[in-house]
Amino acid sequence: DVQLVESGGGSVQAGGSLRLSCAASGYIGSRYGVYCLGWFRQAPGKGREGVAAIDANGSTQYADSAVKGLFTASRDNAKRTLFLQMDSLKPEDTAMYYCAAVAGYSGSRCYPGSWQGLGYWGQGTQVTVSS
Numbered sequence: 001d002v003q004l005v006e007s008g009g010g011s012v013q014a015g016g017s018l019r020l021s022c023a024a025s026g027y028i029g030s031r032y033g034v035y036c037l038g039w040f041r042q043a044p045g046k047g048r049e050g051v052a053a054i055d056a057n058g059s060t061q062y063a064d065s066a067v068k069g070l071f072t073a074s075r076d077n078a079k080r081t082l083f084l085q086m087d088s089l090k091p092e093d094t095a096m097y098y099c100a101a102v103a104g105y106s107g108s109r110c111y112p113g114s115w116q117g118l119g120y121w122g123q124g125t126q127v128t129v130s131s
Contacts, residue, residue: 002026002120004099009125016089016129022082022099022122033077035119036102036110039084041095041127048098050112052084055105063112067093089129096124 008020020039024032038053050063052073062068072085082099102119109115 002028002101004101004120004122006097006099006122006125009097009127011128011130012089014090014129014131017085017087018089018127020084020086020097020099020125020127022084024080024082024101028080028101028120031103032080032101034103036105036115037073037075037082038100038102038110038112038115039073039082040098040100040112040116041093042098042124043092043095046095048116050116051097053110053112054082055107055110057106059107059110061108061111086127089127091129091131094127094129096126098122098124 003026006022034056036055039051042048052062054060054073060073070088074083100121102115
């Protein structure tokens with residue numbers, strides 16, 4: 001089995017920054033580098049939405065133009081860890097943030113809106129931004 005564990009969430013004031021991490025373990029092993037990895041979030045009372053995804057070639061796509069330039073997704077294949085650097089946070093960024101991994105999706109197919117619900121998922125980490 002594959003386990004994904006998020007960390008780095010917390011409470012910050014508007015304008016602050018957080019860096020989320022997602023560590024992978026289990027069967028994913030040496031194949032981690034070929035996975036499409038993504039960040040998703042679910043705000044209170046809303047459905048889950050894609051935030052960003054990064055494919056095996058390091059190509060990153062952001063689902064929301066509002067976060068592009070403020071959020072940066074990256075991966076460290078050697079450490080089997082996915083990151084999301086979030087800067088200039090706003091109250092509307094308050095949500096549970098999830099990481100996910102899916103095999104066989106690259107390029108445009110790695111776009112986070114294309115594979116939501118597939119692959120492996122973490123339990124989430126809460127981000128709360130106060131005004």
